[in-house]
Amino acid sequence: MIDNSSRFQPCQIDSVNTDDARPLDLPASGRLTPHLVNKRWQQITQPEAQAALLDHQTEQTMMTYQKNIEHFIGTVKLPVGIAGPIMVRGQYAQGEFIIPLATTEAALVSSYHRGSRLITAAGGADVMVLREGVTRTPGFAFDCLADAAQFITWVSQQFHWLTSLAERTTHHGKLQNIQVEMEGNHVYLIFEFFTEDASGQNMVTIATQAAFDYVMNNSPVTPRHAFLDANLSGDKKANSHALRHVRGKKVTAEIHIPERLIERYLHTSSDAMIEFGLMANNGGQLNGTIGTNAHYANALAAFYIACGQDAACVAESAIGMTRFERSVHGGLCASVTLPNIMVGTVGGGTQLPSQKACLDLLGLHGPGHAKALAEVLAATCLAGELSIVGAFCAGHFTRAHHKLAR
Template identity: 65%
Template sequence: MPKLNLHRRDYVSILIQDDESTKLEQIFKPNLSKSSLRLTPSPYLTERNLEKRWSRLESMTDKSELLDPSTLEQKDAYSKNIEHFIGTVKVPVGIAGPLRVNGLFAQDDYLVPLATTEAALVASYNRGSQLITAAGGASAMLLNEGVTRTPGFAFYSLKEAGEFVAWIVSQYDTFKDIAQSTTSHGKLTDINVNIEGNHVYLVFEFLTGDASGQNMVTIATNAVFEYILSTTPVAPEYAFLDGNLSGDKKPNAHSLRSVRGKKVTAEVHLSKELIAKYLHTTPEKMMQFGQMTTVGGALSGTIGINAHYANALAALYIACGQDAACVGESAVGMTRMEINKYGGLYASVTLPNIMVGTVGGGTGLPSQKACLDILGLHGNGKSQALAEVAAVLCLAGELSIVGAFCAGHFSRAHHKLAR
C-alpha cells in the first residue's frame, strides 16, 4: 500500500487501495427499518406534545438544562417561532461599549449585547467601541433599503419569454395592488426583469417597515406569483416562487453593489495618539495590513473585503432575535483604511445587506427583547438605527482586529482569554 499523504487524508482512495468495495456496499445499503426515535408528528407547542417529546428525551440528557423553570413558564412566547419545541439553549451574552454613533437614525452612546461562545470576541469589540467613542464617535449613513424575492419562469423559447415579459411590464400596478393586499407594513417598490435564454427572473423589491421582512416579502410575492400563473397569456412550462436571484442567506456579488435589507456605510478618523493608546500600533502599519489583506482577499476570490463582519453580526443577531442565517449575506461588504491628511487613520465600512428588524420575528422573545431594550432599539421606528449601530459595531471590530495583528497581539489575546 502506498504511503499516505500526511497533509491530506483521502478516505475514498484509502478504501479503494484496501479493496473495501464490499464494505462500502454494506455501509451504504438503505436501512428501511422503522426508527425508534420518532417523537410527535404534530409540530405545535402544546403541553401534551411537550410531555411526549420529553418522555423520549429524558433518558438522553438532563431535562432541566433545556427546559428550565423560566423557559417552562415562558413557553407560550415561543409558539410562533419554533416547531417541535423542547426548550431553550443558553448562549453567553457579553456587553461591548459604549459605542458612540453619529448617524442619520442612530445618535447616541450604545451598550451592545453580543451572544457568542467565542472567547476574546466581546473583548475585541469592546476595545474597538471605546476607541471610536474616544474619537468622538463614528459617522453612519443608511443609504438604501429593500428586500427581494425573485420568481423564475421557464418557457419553450426566447420568443415566448419575450412575449411574457411584454405582458409582465403592463401589469406592474396590478402587482403592487395584489402585494399590498397581503401586508399592512410592506410595500412593493420596484420590479426588475432579467432574461436568460428562455428563462425569465422577476426581481420584486419591497420596503418592509421595521420588520426584517423576509416572511412578509415571501407571502406578498407568492400572491403575485399565483396571479401571474392564473392570468398570463403565455403559460410557462414550469415556474418557481424563487429562482435564487435574490441572494437570500448567501454571499453574492449582485447585492455587494445593490442592497438586500439595509445598506449602511460608516466612517471614523483616528489620531496617531488614539491608535497608539488603544491599539498599540500606527496608522501606517494598519494601512499596510489593509493593502496586503485586500490583495489576499482578491486572490482567494472573496466577495467584498473585510476582516470579520460575521463575528459582530452573528453575535448581535443571536442576542437581538434576528435571523442568524442572514449572516451569510450580511457579512458581505468593504472595509477601507487610509492615512488621512493629518497623518491619522481614516477607516470606513460599507455593508449592503444588513438584515435586521426591531419588530416581528424573534425580536419579541423574552431574552432577545431584553437585549434590544439595552440598546434602546426595540419596537416601531427603530430598525434603521439598529442597522447603523450594526455597521459601526463592525467598524469597531475591524479596527480592533487589524490593530491586534499589527501589534502582534492577536494570538496572545486568544491564548490569554481562551486558555
C-alpha cells in the same frame, strides 16, 4: 404561567434490551403545548438533557416561543457580553450605545469593546443608511425565446396591478419595483420591497406569492414551469450582485482617528494598519472573496443571536468592504460598507424575552428603530475591524487569544 399540575417530570430510562427497543414515535404535530412537549420528552428519555434544555424558567415561559419554533423541547442558553459604549453619529442612531453580543468565542467581546472605546474616544462614527430593499425572485421557464419575450412584454404592463395585489397582504410592506432578468428562455422577476421596521423576509415571501399566483393565472403565455424563488434574490447566500446593490439595509460608517489614539488603544500606527489593509485586500482577491473585510461575521452572528434576528442571514450580511487610508487630518480614516444588513425591531425573534431585553439595552426595540439598529450594527462592525487589524499589526492577536481563551 403553568400550574403545578402541568410541571414536567424527568423521564426515567428503563433497562431494556436494545434488540427490543422501539423506534421513536414523536408526535406528528409540531405545535407547542405542554402536553406535546411532555410527549416528546417521554420518547427521548434522556433526563439529563431534559433538565438542561427544559429548566424551570423555560418551562414557565415556553408559550412565548410558540410562533417561532416547531417540535419544541426547550431552550439553549448562550452567554451574552456587552461592548461599548460606542458613540454613533448616524441619521437615525445618535448617542452612545451598549452593544449586546451572544457568543461562545473567547476574546470576541473584548475585541469589540476595545474598538468601541476607541471610536468613542475619537468622537464617534459617522454612519449613513444608503438604501433599503428586500427581494424575492420568481423564475419562469418557457418553451422558446419568443414566448419568454412575449411574457416580458405582458408582465411589464402589470406593475400597478401586481403592486396592489402584493401590498394587500401586508400593512407595512411596499413594493418598490420589479426588475426583469432574461437568460435564454428563462425569465426572472426581481420583486424589491420596503419592509419598514421588520426584517421582512416572511412578509416579502407572502406578498410575492400573491403576485406570483396572479401571473400564473393570467399570463398570455403559459410557462413550462415556474417557482416562487429562483435563487436570484441571494437569500442567505454570499453574492456579488448584492455587494453593489442591497438586500436589507445598505449602511456605511466612517471614523477619523488621531495618531495618538491609535497608539494608545491599539499599540500600533496608522501606517501599519494601512499597509495591512492593502495586503489583506490582495489576499482576499487571491482567495476569491466577495468584498474585503476582516471579520464582519463575528459581530453579525453575535449581534443577530442576541437581538432576535435571523442568524442564517450572516451568510449574506457578512460581505462588504473595509478600507483604511490616511486621514486628511492626519492619523487614520477607516470605513466599512455593508450592503446586506438584515435586521428588524418588530416581528420574528425580537419579541422573545431575552432578545427583547437585548434590544431594550440598546433602546431600539419596537417600531421606528430598524434603521437606527442597522446604523449601530455597522458602527459595531467598524469597531471590530479596527480592533482585529490593530491586534495583527501590534503582534497581539495570538497573545490575546491565549490569554482570554484561558
